[in-house]
Amino acid sequence: MRRQYFIGIDLGGTNFRLAILDKRFRIITKESWPTSNFNNKDSLLNAIEINLFSLIRRTRLLPNQILGIGVGLPGPVDPKKGIIHFLPNIKGWRKVRLKDILEKRLKMNVFIDNDVNLMSLGEYKLGAARGATCAVCITLGTGVGGGIVINGEILRGKSNVTGEIGHLPLNEDGPSCNCGGRACLEAYVGNKRLLNKAKRLFHHNITLEEVTDLANRGEKVAIEFWRDAGQKIGLALTAVVNLLNPDRIVIGGGVANAGKVLFDQIRRTIKERAMPTQANDCKVVKALLGDNAGLIGAAILVQRNLMRNEN
Template sequence: MTTRYRSRNPGSQTALRQSNQQRIITSLVSGGPSTQAEISRNTGLSNATVSNIVKALAERGIVSTAPTTSSGRRALSVSLSGENGAVAVGIDFGRRHVRVLVAGLDYQVIASEAVELPLGHSASVALDAASRLLASVLESSGVSPSLVLGIGVGIPGPIDRRSETVIEGAILPEWVGITHAQIEARLNYPVYIDNDANLGALAEVTWGPHSGTDNLVFVKIGSGIGAGLIFNGLPFGGNIGVTGEIGHTPVHDHGLLCRCGNRGCLETVASTTVMIELLSRTSPTTVATTDIVRAALAGDHATLRIIEDAGLAVGRSVAAIVNLVNPAIVVIGGPLAGLGELLLDPVRRGLNVYAVPMLSETTELVMSSLGEQAEALGASALVLRQTGLLSPLPL
């Protein structure tokens, strides 16, 4: 994994310490248990700097130390605490589910579980379910609650970072007005919140095969459609934290009325909500997202036609992003990821039609390999970044 050390204020003492701390952790991730002298050689940091940071990390339970010998001399061996040490928790709230994921500092997933939520659930109901599931997951995996560094929370909707409040436009309208402080008070841990598509992008450059990629766009196709943006190695949040709302980009001037108030938005032709509505008209039972994937893979003509139309529309919107910011990679994620090329092919054709040829030819379009855990993985990575264990997020 390639880790990049960046900060908006690289000369500050805090930024320098975060960068040095991450260099030490990265050295331990890649090289395993090492003496302080070996860490100093691997990172280029002075022995005194390594000693001070190792002491601070040991006090937080992030690393463990033990006496050893090196070249016949007494030394101190340092190792990541692993699955019995500090952990980061990611929680992904969806329209019908909540997922809790626990990850160690060695980038290993210790546990991941999800439970269903009722359609139209309130934030209170969802947070209660998440709290119970977190307690259960920690207990079953043998992780002490005291070792939780913090919780990253993904919400399918825009979040105004000025007030850290869920605002209009969320797939979960019952969550509009919910604040960071309310979520933190209910979960009783340090909490960091972000939009689910943003966390999908963060997961791709932290956990996925595209780690180290400087410019990446993650497009989540679900009940809503949004894009997470990674520019110059960092998540891009724009002016107030609301970016990538491509689901509300008009693709048909006289199309259906969208929940945002406009007509013909991408979500009215390509969201899983619309697909479910269309396919349920001719089905004796309500169609689920898993049914869409299963029917498409089985070659059902009606399902394939809906996916074709949706993919072309998504490709058109992706082309607008590609023309504007020229990313190296566009990753398609969400609950339809299991469709693979059945969805990627029409998206690619839409991209090729509407993007500048040179840009479409040099932009890699792939399906996410992180599956249903993508947003929760990104949420756990958010904790590691905010606590200084990965490159810090921009202020």
């Protein structure tokens, strides 16, 4: 029986997603669970194994029809060695040889990468970064991650950890960050920080979706809330624009759903603060593939690695 399917795994700080995709990167079926359901590394590894084989059975496939598994992870990893360096927002994952562990348990080819690198591959192949020469993709969610695609290839750096845009410092001093640093972009606009700030401003528990709804109805405090977030994101991206001269910046993740007020401020800040040529070259757009981008990118990761191995 022909092998013609990929499995994509997107392990986020908030949700753990699993999908089966065909050779054209179309999602056949997918499921998700709160990451908090699994309180340690072993329970999460068990969940991956159990749910993966359950999904294969329910799709009426056989394990030998799977070409391989791609895994996106929310932190710095070594994709060549298959090692997680650490995950800032998920405790207990430091120096974990995930590729070896999963290949032993699942008896399938496994390839790992940073989750935003995979989101970037997905958006480059089928989404908002399609056709770009130099695309910078960022996700705004539990954490803030970045991926850079130049001429179709992920920019990696010496230790394969390029793109940690969320840990660019915005000030000399400021709020502590889960990475161990201070005043990182993520420490200002990560999901939990924004929720805490919203609670202080509105004097009760409020979701970011509710803040967005208020901003869209003209509520001044809500508008200023998203403008402040956009200013900080724009400042970090100004450094990226000046350094890399991208023609496309793609922004995804739950916070990106704040919409026009947020995006207008990001664009305004880049235009005001970046070098004129770089600013004019760069288009800031919202990601098109949503939660599917990382799953699609995971399938692309498998395909590319298998093709390299054949050569």
